Amino acid sequence: MANPITVTSPLLPSLEEFIPYLEKIWESKRLTNAGPFHEQLEQELAEYLGVKHISLFSNGTLALVTALQALRITGEVITTPYSFVATAHSLLWNNLKPVFVDIDPRTNNLDPQRIIEAITPATTAILPVHCYGIPCDVEGIQEVADTYGLKVIYDAAHAFGVRQNGTSILNNGDLSILSFHATKVFNTFEGGAIVCQDEKLKRRIDFLKNFGFTDEVTIMATGINGKMNEIQAAFGVLQLRHIDNALERRRLVYERYRSALEGLDGISILQQPEGLDWNYAYCPILVDGERFGLSRDELYERYRAQDILVRRYFYPLICEFPMYRGLPSSDLGQLAHAHQVSRQVLCLPIYPDLEAQTQAKIIEVLLGARAA
Numbered sequence: 456m457a458n459p460i461t462v463t464s465p466l467l468p469s470l471e472e473f474i475p476y477l478e479k480i481w482e483s484k485r486l487t488n489a490g491p492f493h494e495q496l497e498q499e500l501a502e503y504l505g506v507k508h509i510s511l512f513s514n515g516t517l518a519l520v521t522a523l524q525a526l527r528i529t530g531e532v533i534t535t536p537y538s539f540v541a542t543a544h545s546l547l548w549n550n551l552k553p554v555f556v557d558i559d560p561r562t563n564n565l566d567p568q569r570i571i572e573a574i575t576p577a578t579t580a581i582l583p584v585h586c587y588g589i590p591c592d593v594e595g596i597q598e599v600a601d602t603y604g605l606k607v608i609y610d611a612a613h614a615f616g617v618r619q620n621g622t623s624i625l626n627n628g629d630l631s632i633l634s635f636h637a638t639k640v641f642n643t644f645e646g647g648a649i650v651c652q653d654e655k656l657k658r659r660i661d662f663l664k665n666f667g668f669t670d671e672v673t674i675m676a677t678g679i680n681g682k683m684n685e686i687q688a689a690f691g692v693l694q695l696r697h698i699d700n701a702l703e704r705r706r707l708v709y710e711r712y713r714s715a716l717e718g719l720d721g722i723s724i725l726q727q728p729e730g731l732d733w734n735y736a737y738c739p740i741l742v743d744g745e746r747f748g749l750s751r752d753e754l755y756e757r758y759r760a761q762d763i764l765v766r767r768y769f770y771p772l773i774c775e776f777p778m779y780r781g782l783p784s785s786d787l788g789q790l791a792h793a794h795q796v797s798r799q800v801l802c803l804p805i806y807p808d809l810e811a812q813t814q815a816k817i818i819e820v821l822l823g824a825r826a827a
């Protein structure tokens with residue numbers, strides 16, 4: 456049986472290309488703990504992304520958990536319900552209280568005005584997400600943070616390589632977190648990173664991801680094991696050689712969707728803001744069931760029936776999961792925009808080697824659903 460069509464396809468470099476990298480690891484006998492590929496990837500990524508410092512992690516979730524610990528965040532943290540569950544889980548792992556506020560429907564990101572309304576004496580930080588790689592209102596959020604004395608940690612798991620007005624979106628806030636999971640634009644099978652502006656803070660983060668060791672006999676805090684190993688890092692170094700080509704091919708796929716779906720009644724496709732170098736990480740559409748004639752979930756089932764594995768990203772909202780739904784800020788009545796988007800959204804497959812013929816099939820399901 457043919458493989459199903461998935462939302463992403465993670466293996467862009469060929470196996471032949473990767474083998475020499477593996478041979479190097481066998482020669483060096485360095486498997487982990489800041490080996491040569493780890494150091495090379497940190498340097499090359501900082502340069503490619505246009506950021507000062509990068510600390511690599513074994514995954515994005517441990518990077519999030521460690522970022523909050525590194526900044527000694529306490530009490531309440533304002534965040535978005537419209538994200539992957541790891542965003543809020545990182546707060547619970549640090550014994551912090553998530554406070555959910557609604558999103559701006561134009562960007563699907565936190566609305567600075569709503570953030571202000573949610574601040575209490577216990578608030579110490581904001582944890583926004585650049586959802587789908589579309590930047591938050593970073594200036595608005597920084598102004599709130601400066602006024603109220605809050606830290607800002609961006610979950611930038613979707614925002615690899617995104618530039619706004621010529622500079623990296625990752626240079627905003629106190630720290631930004633990347634994910635290199637297999638489903639992301641740039642992957643190391645599993646992986647992640649913290650981006651920071653300050654050398655001393657990077658050192659602290661590097662201690663924390665290695666149990667808190669500062670030398671053989673000294674532990675500075677209750678650190679975790681978040682280290683990226685050499686096979687992950689080597690794959691990252693190789694991926695980076697392909698990234699510009701991968702981003703360009705994603706753009707072409709996105710443009711084909713856009714021209715096919717524009718003007719289709721009841722379907723809207725994400726519009727990218729002016730002046731943005733986007734990464735085409737996702738292709739979310741909103742399905743207005745009444746106008747389209749088929750609900751989002753009915754369309755989702757049509758796709759599944761044809762082995763096309765579209766995703767309801769993000770549904771349910773984080774605040775609907777059992778460990779969050781008892782919180783006062785989880786009341787869906789206060790989260791109207793996030794609630795509505797989560798009921799309408801569907802992410803279509805997008806990846807660099809998605810063939811035009813396969814994409815035509817995906818589009819056909821939408822056009823056909825409408826005709827029926």
Ligand SMILES: *Cc1c(COP(=O)(O)O)cnc(C)c1O
Pocket residue numbers: 514515516517538539541542584610612613633634635636645646647
């Ligand atoms: C993927 C993702 C994460 C988690 O990253 P992992 O590398 O899978 O641990 C966190 N936040 C968001 C928004 C994500 O999409």
